[in-house]
Amino acid sequence: MISPDALVDEMVPPSTFDHVSFDSYIPDPNEPSQAQAVAKARDFVARASKLRGKKKGFFSRHKEPEHGVGLYLDGGFGVGKTHLLASVYHSMPxxxxxATFVEVTHVVxxxxxxxxxxxxxNHTVLCIDEFELDDPGDTMLVSRLLTELSARGVSIVATSNTLPGQLGEGRFAAQDFLREIRKLSGIFETIRVDGPDYRHRDLPPAPEPKAEAELIATAEATPGATLDSFDDxxxxxxxxxxxKYKALVDGVSLVCIDGVHPAPDQTVALRIVVLADRLYDADIPVTVAGSKLDEIxxxxxxxxGYRKKYLRATSRLLALSRFAESKV
Incomplete structure (x- = not known):
């Protein structure tokens, strides 16, 4: 059983982003929105740090704390939003x-x-990656949480592939859901980050799957590799x-999957999305036999309604499969 303190202590960026910074983010010269996003993120850090650094005077000690500031980085896949989010985290005291949106709901x-x-x-900032709303209950839960934290002076920065006013669009139409969406929109200053997916710029299509015998030989020759059939x-x-998927991939050096084929239903597909995120966070290469990874x-x-989830997962799986090819 993980203690409450340990749960909160584990809310840190994935190891892939341990050493990123604003200086290491290289904006695409053809996409001015990227340089603007860096400037806005730096400004967010300055404002949020100043807010938490204010001293309470004798006559102000009973006043309510100032509301936290909010920044929302919206854009497509592979434009560096998580890089900027982690840079904000590293820059704040x-x-x-x-945490990801899903991880926030798990902690609550x-x-x-x-x-x-x-x-x-008492935190200076809460950074939320991949803000996606698949369930009205989660929406209202996180909306309440952010409203409470912002009112207590916690600043909030989030990333997503959908503008805050459009979160949940095409999935739910209940009035209470829409009301919560409007609340969330009011917390953030929204910045658009455009550009092509850096994971696939000038790169060939998905790597061809291996033959089954070659996949098995690769797994057996790689210390720390796993080998499973897709169905298993x-x-x-x-x-x-x-x-628990994060713990599942701890210590794995290479993931080998045999018999890959299109997911049979949404439930299976959404589990694969979560696994893809955890593999990408841990920078674990993936190689397969059967269908290509962009056919899952x-x-x-x-x-x-889950289009953005599936496109993000495909982008990440292809990046990991090319990583595996480069290591062979």
Whole structure:
């Protein structure tokens, strides 16, 4: 059982982003929005740090704290939003937290809402990556959390592939859901970050799958590699809560998957999305036999309400598969 303190302490950027900074972000000269995003992120850090650094005078000690500032980085895949988010985190004084949207809901669920607010309310900043709303309950939960934390002086920066006023668009139409969306929109200053996906600039299509015998030989010759059939892997993922996927990939050097084929349904597909995120966070290469990695999510899935999730996962899996090819 993980202690409440440990849960909060684990809210840090993935190891892939341990050493990133604003200086190491190289804006695309053809996309002025990227340089603007860097400037806005630096300004956010200056304003948020100043807010938390203010001393309370004798006559102001009973006043309510100033609201935190908010920044929302919206854009496509592979334009460096997570790089900028992690740079904000590294630039801010502690205590501070970084987590995906899903991880935030897991922490609140584990701690309880009131306890989560208390434990995060002394933080300088809460960084939320991949702000996606798949469930009205999660939306209202996070909306309440951010409203409470902002009112207590916690600054908030988030990334997403959808503008805050459009979160949940095409999925839910309930009035209470839409009301929560409008609340969230009011917290953030929105900055658009455009550009091509850096993971695939000037790169060839998805690597061809290996033959089964070659895949097995690669797995056997690589210390720390895993080898699973696609169907067995999907069945195993179904037995675990998505919050456990991070532990599942700890210590793995290479993921080898045999018999890859299109996901049979949305439930399986969404589990693969979470696994892809955890593999990408840990920078673990992936190599497969069977179908190509860009064929896991069907055209019907890509054109549905989870389109952005599936496109992001495909982008990340292809990057990891090219990484695997380069190591061979």
């Amino acid at each position: 502690g205590p501070k937290s970084f 669920g584990a701690l309880g809402f009131t306890n989560a607010v208390e434990r995060l309310s 892997l999907c069945k195993h993922l179904a037995t675990l809560h998505p919050s 999510f069907t055209e019907e899935m890509i054109n549905g």
